[in-house]
Amino acid sequence: MASIHGWFGLCTGWILFVMFATGTAAFFRYEISQWMMPEANVAPASRLQAAETAVRYLSRTAPHADSWTILLPDDRLPFTRVFAQAAPKPGQMRMMSHEDVVLDPVSGEAIPVRATRGGDFFYWAHFELQLPNLWGRWVAGLCAMALLGALVSGVITHKRLFSDFFTLRWSKGQRSWLDAHIVTSVLALPFHVVITYSGLVTLMTLYMPFAMSANYVQPTNFMERLYARAVIGPASGRAAPLPPLAPLFAQAAARWEGHAPGRVVIGRPGDEAATVTLARSDRELVTARIPLLRFTRDGRITGTDYPPGAGTSSAGVLRGIHMGRFANPVLRWMYIGLSIVGTAMVATGMLLWVVARRRPKSAPTRSQRLAERVNVAVIGGFPSGVAALFLANRLLPIEMPSRAAAELWMLAAAWASAAAVPFTVPAKRAWPTVWAAAAFLYAAVPIANALTTDRGLVASLAAGDWAFAGFDATMILIAACAATGARLTAKIGAKPAPQRRAARTRPEPAVDA
Amino acid sequence: MLEAASLAFLALHSCARGSRHYKDSPASFVGTIHRRYTPAIAAVLLVASFACTVSDYGGAQGAIAWFGIVSLAAIALVVALSWQPDAVMRYAGPAATLVTFVGLATLGW
Numbered sequence: 001m002a003s004i005h006g007w008f009g010l011c012t013g014w015i016l017f018v019m020f021a022t023g024t025a026a027f028f029r030y031e032i033s034q035w036m037m038p039e040a041n042v043a044p045a046s047r048l049q050a051a052e053t054a055v056r057y058l059s060r061t062a063p064h065a066d067s068w069t070i071l072l073p074d075d076r077l078p079f080t081r082v083f084a085q086a087a088p089k090p091g092q093m094r095m096m097s098h099e100d101v102v103l104d105p106v107s108g109e110a111i112p113v114r115a116t117r118g119g120d121f122f123y124w125a126h127f128e129l130q131l132p133n134l135w136g137r138w139v140a141g142l143c144a145m146a147l148l149g150a151l152v153s154g155v156i157t158h159k160r161l162f163s164d165f166f167t168l169r170w171s172k173g174q175r176s177w178l179d180a181h182i183v184t185s186v187l188a189l190p191f192h193v194v195i196t197y198s199g200l201v202t203l204m205t206l207y208m209p210f211a212m213s214a215n216y217v218q219p220t221n222f223m224e225r226l227y228a229r230a231v232i233g234p235a236s237g238r239a240a241p242l243p244p245l246a247p248l249f250a251q252a253a254a255r256w257e258g259h260a261p262g263r264v265v266i267g268r269p270g271d272e273a274a275t276v277t278l279a280r281s282d283r284e285l286v287t288a289r290i291p292l293l294r295f296t297r298d299g300r301i302t303g304t305d306y307p308p309g310a311g312t313s314s315a316g317v318l319r320g321i322h323m324g325r326f327a328n329p330v331l332r333w334m335y336i337g338l339s340i341v342g343t344a345m346v347a348t349g350m351l352l353w354v355v356a357r358r359r360p361k362s363a364p365t366r367s368q369r370l371a372e373r374v375n376v377a378v379i380g381g382f383p384s385g386v387a388a389l390f391l392a393n394r395l396l397p398i399e400m401p402s403r404a405a406a407e408l409w410m411l412a413a414a415w416a417s418a419a420a421v422p423f424t425v426p427a428k429r430a431w432p433t434v435w436a437a438a439a440f441l442y443a444a445v446p447i448a449n450a451l452t453t454d455r456g457l458v459a460s461l462a463a464g465d466w467a468f469a470g471f472d473a474t475m476i477l478i479a480a481c482a483a484t485g486a487r488l489t490a491k492i493g494a495k496p497a498p499q500r501r502a503a504r505t506r507p508e509p510a511v512d513a
Numbered sequence: 514m515l516e517a518a519s520l521a522f523l524a525l526h527s528c529a530r531g532s533r534h535y536k537d538s539p540a541s542f543v544g545t546i547h548r549r550y551t552p553a554i555a556a557v558l559l560v561a562s563f564a565c566t567v568s569d570y571g572g573a574q575g576a577i578a579w580f581g582i583v584s585l586a587a588i589a590l591v592v593a594l595s596w597q598p599d600a601v602m603r604y605a606g607p608a609a610t611l612v613t614f615v616g617l618a619t620l621g622w
Contacts, residue, residue, distance in 0.1 A: 165528070179595075334578060
């Protein structure tokens with residue numbers, strides 16, 4: 001069991017670290033998107049007003065599209081986002097496009113925001129890992145399965161689970177890393193198990209498509225039932241205006257205990273066979289399978305989503321728990337806190353693997369040296385890459401071609417630079433170097449924001465702009481943590497080796513019985 | 514939220530009394546109770562914490578939040594114990610009890 005735990009962890013730990021880190025950031029996906037599009041500083045508007053102004057904009061700019069998707073503003077993302085889509089090819093699923101336009105919800109005019117992936121990058125990178133096709137999802141799934149195995153084998157391996165339950169000993173070398181790994185694993189075990197299992201459920205149709213293939217001729221029909229997607233019928237070919245949205249919103253509110261829709265999908269706009277689908281906001285429901293109402297052009301309800309069975313409902317709730325979109329600010333911070341604990345669990349496990357194999361009087365093997373260097377490259381280097389992404393968002397020219405991709409290249413370049421450090425200097429010098437670089441980059445983010453926009457930390461605090469102020473404050477906090485990491489690792493690295501060996505062999509002080 | 518978190522902290526604090534690593538403190542709220550009853554007290558406090566969380570956030574969100582509250586309270590307790598075990602065993606219990614009452618009072622109970 002110990003071997004299973006160690007090897008599952010070692011083989012997948014670095015990818016899991018990136019998945020946990022990006023997943024943690026994805027809980028603030030909308031706030032990060034707000035920060036990365038500082039031009040979209042808009043006045044709040046009702047969802048109905050935002051929907052009406054968006055329809056006016058789309059009627060003018062994309063009258064012949066196959067469908068329009070309108071994501072309505074709310075307290076987390078105050079602007080409207082619209083997507084105009086062409087018809088999918090036969091047999092293909094109707095996927096949401098990444099090419100969106102940001103609108104002012106009051107005027108309905110497009111806001112010229114800088115090209116950026118925003119917080120969506122973290123969401124997609126969390127399970128697609130920026131790999132093409134479905135490779136990222138397969139890799140993420142394999143890592144999640146290994147993590148589930150490592151969690152179970154870890155509990156079985158840990159013989160003194162209850163006696164060590166409240167034990168965390170500092171400055172005792174391997175013992176401290178083991179304690180830290182156990183504390184971060186065991187005390188948040190329910191979260192780790194649920195988030196891992198629900199993550200696998202989120203992509204279950206990819207990993208286990210057999211029931212779907214056996215029972216459905218068209219996989220798209222199954223997806224529509226599982227995810228409650230808007231169904232768009234064939235066009236009639238006869239032009240006709242769209243219905244007013246206010247009566248449809250009123251009908252939806254009457255059915256959903258007063259809650260407004262969060263998304264509007266208009267199929268075949270401008271055609272007599274046009275349909276308007278309203279999806280309830282996912283902010284108020286634990287399940288990710290949100291209810292739909294479909295209206296014809298004359299305002300009649302033609303259908304709701306398919307009634308969910310027990311399996312579909314369970315999958316919806318598990319996906320909802322995984323994504324945490326229902327969470328209020330307190331619960332969202334709790335998600336963040338536990339995700340950070342999960343990231344720390346993976347990081348301490350990887351560090352423990354190296355520390356546990358050190359022998360006082362023998363040189364580390366090649367594999368140990370490699371693992372130690374990759375630890376520095378991933379655990380110390382990836383945070384620097386993320387900071388570089390935020391800096392690039394503020395420093396790259398607004399009109400730059402392929403700007404969104406350039407931001408990601410900056411992340412890759414910064415990460416690669418940090419990853420090169422442990423391969424050029426010894427690990428004990430590499431750790432403080434990469435942490436110091438991360439501290440510098442994170443501290444530079446709020447400064448770059450204040451210099452390039454009128455929404456710096458002081459201005460945001462004065463205006464009560466909590467998304468911007470919170471983001472800048474978080475950057476400063478991460479910079480402080482990285483600086484502390486740099487100071488501590490420099491201190492540990494500066495200690496002469498014999499003293500450290502002496503400290504390790506010193507008997508542990510007696511604990512109170 | 515505040516009262517649920519402090520109740521969970523109290524429950525875990527009473528469990529920590531059972532650990533061989535930490536000295537019992539009579540000044541603590543739970544220190545006045547015999548060790549034999551510690552698991553029962555912890556169970557009651559956890560149930561109370563669950564009830565408070567569900568009352569604050571509703572059934573589904575409350576149940577999810579409760580797991581998070583217990584996990585984070587446990588981590589906070591362990592980090593505090595690793596730093597100042599005697600002070601935590603002596604003062605954290607009464608402090609958490611006070612916070613519980615303040616939390617309940619702000620809810621109007």
